[in-house]
Amino acid sequence: MLQNIRVVLVNTSHPGNIGGAARAMKNMGLAHLVLVDPLQFPAADASARASGADDLLANAQVVATLEEALVGCSLVLGTSARDRSLPWPMLDPRECGGKTVEAAATGQQVALVFGREHAGLTNDELQRCHYHVHIPSNPEFSSLNLAAAVQVLAYEVRTAWLAGQAAGGASTAAEAPALATMDEMEGFYKHLEATLVQIGFLDPANPRHLMARLRRLFARSAVDHTEMSILRGILTETGKAVRGEPHKRKEQ
Amino acid sequence: MLQNIRVVLVNTSHPGNIGGAARAMKNMGLAHLVLVDPLQFPAADASARASGADDLLANAQVVATLEEALVGCSLVLGTSARDRSLPWPMLDPRECGGKTVEAAATGQQVALVFGREHAGLTNDELQRCHYHVHIPSNPEFSSLNLAAAVQVLAYEVRTAWLAGQAAGGASTAAEAPALATMDEMEGFYKHLEATLVQIGFLDPANPRHLMARLRRLFARSAVDHTEMSILRGILTETGKAVRGEPHKRKEQ
Numbered sequence: 001m002l003q004n005i006r007v008v009l010v011n012t013s014h015p016g017n018i019g020g021a022a023r024a025m026k027n028m029g030l031a032h033l034v035l036v037d038p039l040q041f042p043a044a045d046a047s048a049r050a051s052g053a054d055d056l057l058a059n060a061q062v063v064a065t066l067e068e069a070l071v072g073c074s075l076v077l078g079t080s081a082r083d084r085s086l087p088w089p090m091l092d093p094r095e096c097g098g099k100t101v102e103a104a105a106t107g108q109q110v111a112l113v114f115g116r117e118h119a120g121l122t123n124d125e126l127q128r129c130h131y132h133v134h135i136p137s138n139p140e141f142s143s144l145n146l147a148a149a150v151q152v153l154a155y156e157v158r159t160a161w162l163a164g165q166a167a168g169g170a171s172t173a174a175e176a177p178a179l180a181t182m183d184e185m186e187g188f189y190k191h192l193e194a195t196l197v198q199i200g201f202l203d204p205a206n207p208r209h210l211m212a213r214l215r216r217l218f219a220r221s222a223v224d225h226t227e228m229s230i231l232r233g234i235l236t237e238t239g240k241a242v243r244g245e246p247h248k249r250k251e252q
Numbered sequence: 253m254l255q256n257i258r259v260v261l262v263n264t265s266h267p268g269n270i271g272g273a274a275r276a277m278k279n280m281g282l283a284h285l286v287l288v289d290p291l292q293f294p295a296a297d298a299s300a301r302a303s304g305a306d307d308l309l310a311n312a313q314v315v316a317t318l319e320e321a322l323v324g325c326s327l328v329l330g331t332s333a334r335d336r337s338l339p340w341p342m343l344d345p346r347e348c349g350g351k352t353v354e355a356a357a358t359g360q361q362v363a364l365v366f367g368r369e370h371a372g373l374t375n376d377e378l379q380r381c382h383y384h385v386h387i388p389s390n391p392e393f394s395s396l397n398l399a400a401a402v403q404v405l406a407y408e409v410r411t412a413w414l415a416g417q418a419a420g421g422a423s424t425a426a427e428a429p430a431l432a433t434m435d436e437m438e439g440f441y442k443h444l445e446a447t448l449v450q451i452g453f454l455d456p457a458n459p460r461h462l463m464a465r466l467r468r469l470f471a472r473s474a475v476d477h478t479e480m481s482i483l484r485g486i487l488t489e490t491g492k493a494v495r496g497e498p499h500k501r502k503e504q
Binding site for chain 1: 303
């Protein structure tokens with residue numbers, strides 16, 4: 001069940017933090033590490049800080065984009081230091097542990113995404129997440145070390161998992177309908193954006209927050225597979241209709 | 253109140269861990285660091301890993317024995333990796349956070365004691381503690397990095413402290429945006445249904461469960477006012493586009 005949970009580190013600069021994160025993961029029983037465009041990996045510092053979690057480093061998946069890192073995931077939680085221009089559903093680490101274990105117990109793939117040491121995650125990256133997770137911290141000194149942040153969330157995941165075990169296994173897993181995966185959602189957002197441009201609702205020259213708002217709306221509703229095919233069908237038919245096919249029919 | 257809580261590191265071998273612990277403490281709002289007979293301190297590695305928590309290192313108290321480190325404390329909690337020959341009252345990190353904050357709130361001095369990187373605390377040292385704290389971990393890989401262990405307990409202390417603050421009135425609840433009213437939602441569903449018929453996606457003669465599925469989807473996402481006007485705008489523009497205005501333009 002914990003194997004359905006992956007930790008994604010985006011653009012990490014210090015390999016020591018990758019090693020520290022791997023050790024924290026293994027201590028808490030997590031094994032699936034994904035590195036998005038790390039500055040330096042593999043590296044001696046990473047292995048040194050991993051001190052015994054080298055297997056996680058050896059099996060780490062290195063990819064070029066966050067999109068690749070999230071393939072197959074139906075729940076994505078991204079760590080966020082501060083309030084953003086566009087507010088997003090926020091969880092504290094404990095709620096994050098609960099949601100993560102609940103979803104993983106139903107066989108869903110879950111990603112916990114951590115940003116750059118200094119800059120964190122970009123707004124674009126944060127908008128690919130269903131929830132933002134904020135680790136409560138001292139307002140005067142709020143930025144945690146990357147491995148320390150991984151430790152806190154992994155600890156809450158293990159705590160929630162142990163609570164489930166104690167409660168007699170993953171009995172909370174009501175069979176929810178299979179959710180659309182992140183790659184299906186991204187395909188939908190591309191199709192939606194193109195359609196909004198086509199019907200003249202979205203001005204590519206001045207998109208404002210439109211797509212972000214729509215991402216947030218659909219992220220909240222946890223779209224399932226059937227719903228996804230309905231939404232894609234609507235966009236396809238809209239495209240046809242706008243290209244004037246109804247007029248053709250009238251003419252006959 | 254948090255100033256009544258001290259973190260005591262016993263016989264630390266790696267100065268980097270002292271720096272990492274200081275950073276974790278400051279992130280969580282703790283300031284009082286006591287070092288019992290550190291192998292190497294002060295040290296460049298410590299300042300490097302502290303990255304901004306140098307003030308905690310500068311003010312750190314360096315003492316020769318655990319006894320000196322605990323002067324003035326009325327509650328002492330010691331981290332313990334495994335069950336000892338002599339069973340002791342055990343707490344998990346969450347219970348540790350609760351007990352620590354509860355005591356500190358009454359003005360008691362509390363010490364959280366962490367042992368050596370490899371050997372932990374001796375039985376003699378553990379027997380000076382009121383409680384032993386065990387951080388749940390993977391039985392096959394159970395030993396946390398020292399700074400990571402400090403991070404977990406400091407996080408639970410802050411979480412318990414914040415819970416107390418919230419109970420004390422300071423509501424942390426962010427004000428949610430005003431949701432669309434039921435009548436607005438009904439107006440939207442009518443508009444959506446009409447549009448789906450217009451684009452030829454919904455066959456009025458055989459509607460099946462389409463609208464019900466879409467209602468369920470949008471109901472789940474609790475649409476707010478701004479989102480509602482975006483959705484209505486999309487439907488309006490779709491209608492215009494389908495009524496062939498693009499064709500008129502082409503004809504000219």
